[in-house]
Amino acid sequence: xxxxxxxxxxxxxxxxxxxxxxxxxxxxxxxxxxxxxxxxxxxxxxxxxxxxxxxxxxxxxxxxxxxxxxxxxxxxxxxxxxxxxxxxxx
Amino acid sequence: xxxxxxxxxxxxxxxxxxxxxxxxxxxxxxxxxxxxxxxxxxxxxxxxxxxxxxxxxxxxxxxxxxxxxxxxxxxxxxxxxxxxxxxxxxxxxxxxxxxxxxxxxxxxxxxxxxxxxxxxxxxxxxxxxxxxxxxxxxxxxxxxxxxxxxxxxxxxxxxxxxxxxxxxxxxxxxxxxxxxxxxxxxxxxxxxxxxxxxxxxxxxxxxxxxxxxxxxxxxxxxxxxxxxxxxxxxxxxxxxxxxxxxxxxxxxxxxxxxxxxxxxxxxxxxxxxxxxxxxxxxxxxxxxxxxxxxxxxxxxxxxxxxxxxxxxxxxxxxxxxxxxxxxxxxxxxxxxxxxxxxxxxxxxxxxxxxxxxxxxxxxxxxxxxxxxxxxxxxxxxxxxxxxxxxxxxxxxxxxxxxxxxxxxxxxxxxxxxxxxxxxxxxxxxxxxxxxxxxxxxxxxxxxxxxxxxxxxxxxxxxxxxxxxxxxxxxxxxxxxxxxxxxxxxxxxxxxxxxxxxxxxxxxxxxxxxxxxxxxxxxxxxxxxxxxxxxxxxxxxxxxxxxxxxxxxxxxxxxxxxxxxxxxxxxxxxxxxxxxxxxxxxxxxxxxxxxxxx
Ligand code: SF4
Numbered sequence: 001x002x003x004x005x006x007x008x009x010x011x012x013x014x015x016x017x018x019x020x021x022x023x024x025x026x027x028x029x030x031x032x033x034x035x036x037x038x039x040x041x042x043x044x045x046x047x048x049x050x051x052x053x054x055x056x057x058x059x060x061x062x063x064x065x066x067x068x069x070x071x072x073x074x075x076x077x078x079x080x081x082x083x084x085x086x087x088x089x090x
Numbered sequence: 091x092x093x094x095x096x097x098x099x100x101x102x103x104x105x106x107x108x109x110x111x112x113x114x115x116x117x118x119x120x121x122x123x124x125x126x127x128x129x130x131x132x133x134x135x136x137x138x139x140x141x142x143x144x145x146x147x148x149x150x151x152x153x154x155x156x157x158x159x160x161x162x163x164x165x166x167x168x169x170x171x172x173x174x175x176x177x178x179x180x181x182x183x184x185x186x187x188x189x190x191x192x193x194x195x196x197x198x199x200x201x202x203x204x205x206x207x208x209x210x211x212x213x214x215x216x217x218x219x220x221x222x223x224x225x226x227x228x229x230x231x232x233x234x235x236x237x238x239x240x241x242x243x244x245x246x247x248x249x250x251x252x253x254x255x256x257x258x259x260x261x262x263x264x265x266x267x268x269x270x271x272x273x274x275x276x277x278x279x280x281x282x283x284x285x286x287x288x289x290x291x292x293x294x295x296x297x298x299x300x301x302x303x304x305x306x307x308x309x310x311x312x313x314x315x316x317x318x319x320x321x322x323x324x325x326x327x328x329x330x331x332x333x334x335x336x337x338x339x340x341x342x343x344x345x346x347x348x349x350x351x352x353x354x355x356x357x358x359x360x361x362x363x364x365x366x367x368x369x370x371x372x373x374x375x376x377x378x379x380x381x382x383x384x385x386x387x388x389x390x391x392x393x394x395x396x397x398x399x400x401x402x403x404x405x406x407x408x409x410x411x412x413x414x415x416x417x418x419x420x421x422x423x424x425x426x427x428x429x430x431x432x433x434x435x436x437x438x439x440x441x442x443x444x445x446x447x448x449x450x451x452x453x454x455x456x457x458x459x460x461x462x463x464x465x466x467x468x469x470x471x472x473x474x475x476x477x478x479x480x481x482x483x484x485x486x487x488x489x490x491x492x493x494x495x496x497x498x499x500x501x502x503x504x505x506x507x508x509x510x511x512x513x514x515x516x517x518x519x520x521x522x523x524x525x526x527x528x529x530x531x532x533x534x535x536x537x538x539x540x541x542x543x544x545x546x547x548x549x550x551x552x553x554x555x556x557x558x559x560x561x562x563x564x565x566x567x568x569x570x571x572x573x574x575x576x577x578x579x580x581x582x583x584x585x586x587x588x589x590x591x592x593x594x595x596x597x598x599x600x601x602x603x604x605x606x607x608x609x610x611x612x613x614x615x616x617x618x619x620x621x622x623x624x625x626x627x628x629x630x631x632x633x634x635x636x637x638x639x640x641x642x643x644x645x646x647x648x649x650x651x652x653x654x655x656x657x658x659x660x661x662x663x664x665x666x667x668x669x670x671x672x673x674x675x676x677x678x679x680x681x682x683x684x685x686x687x
Contacts, residue, residue: 008325008336008363062341062649063650064545067553082340084333084336085320085324087324087326087334087546088326089331089582
């Protein structure tokens, strides 16, 4: 199982803060599992661009996925994925 | 051009006069932060006591302040800082700067010291120095309301200080439009030291673009970019800056309890998401801003704006306080009493560490609550005392550096150049540590927001844990920011816009002959001149261009960035080199020549 937390408007769209999901062994397959679970809403509103990793900030165990292998980053039992929309501030 | 004149006010003599702009300086320093730095450099005598009548206080618009370029309403306050002893340049939004431009002025230069409290009324070119006896002692909201009432005009814009500035707190800010702050480096105390309570402005002019058709075209493109960008088009308008709480905490770089830790297990309680569900009542924006990151909030008995991300962290996690209510209350108090929220939170957190480790004794606190991490009561109570500069609050009001030194524990003051750090742990985010260490106004995130590439991935994703490449990124960000701060626009546009966009807006909006390269070069010149100012005031690069010893030696104890320390010392030599400074951090003669300095 992987723990997935949602933040910002992703949380609003999904309507949940945190879930446990069985979702394969990479970030990519985890996102597919999420799409399976949340259907069109998740696919269209959250993963809306072809470069979906750019529209979201995905942290795997507190590391941006970009630095641990991108979408093909390996996911192990007990890992934590945090899903943020692209936000900013100062 | 937004405002074409300088208004010079001598409070000692009680005189006001107008001066033309120095066109050579405009070309080289653009306006705002840049031009004001040049003016201060030329006119302020070396070694001037920042709180003496000899200091000069400059309110500085950019050439685009008051225009219709997106976010074209920003102004800066430039002076010698009573907190750092170096250059202060604090940026603010709202509507005051744009109104000053309408009145025809780009700068107000305040000199001397009034014999008794005064305020300045500007209505186009009718400028008066007026008696502020009845305003002295009032908070920033009461002051603003009283001035508007006296003028019988609620469209006038007011910038003023609260009791903190009057009583020379070194972390006092200037508040305009009730909720916007020129926050950092104690600029409010300089205003107070001059017995100047407020400047109220009303103007009737309009902005005239140098080339209206070309500007229209440029703006179309710029607005499109702002709209399409994830941060400026969606993130900031929807959530404001507060949404960063959870991201930084999940990264394990969200300082907790005076930087003793970098993860706050309960951060969700004061996150932007929680704020939106609870105390948020609306959104606000500054003049001509299509982004609108401001947040209106309300408690049962009060309403106001904010807190922003920085304040949520400074008053919240850094003091171990988790709930929103006391954080919001402390934020309101800072705005009303005229205190910088970042330095206030950083000072209370340092006091909490001093107290818990036995340096500050209970007796010193009088009847006030114990300064313990997590105490909501202590946070609100001591912010109020600090803002009123009363009792033990008077000690706090001098900032954490002076406080911790007085107890023989300078290491608990998490400051650079005596100014408190903002809400990012440079042990887990190496590049932002460079900005903190070399920023000319002391620790500051908005002199070069490397969080954008290191955390958000804009314009590209950089690994926050590595030091390689950060010197180059730092220099570009520092130069571009200096140019943006001099233009009159908000730094937040830079999530979406690049040097070419700013150069085009300055060109078509204000008649500058700039391209991206010469814009960055102007930024380089401004940054270097600030450096020269600091060197003249006694900056010692070896001692001052660094981070607090805790961040260099104590590894983060838990979370994703566990074990990390800041390796900023590896970045600085390369940064100096890229700047054309020698190994000791002194600009070389060749570099000064290249920049025309
Ligand atoms: S982005 Fe926010 S701070 Fe900047 S001008 Fe707009 S409302 Fe003001």
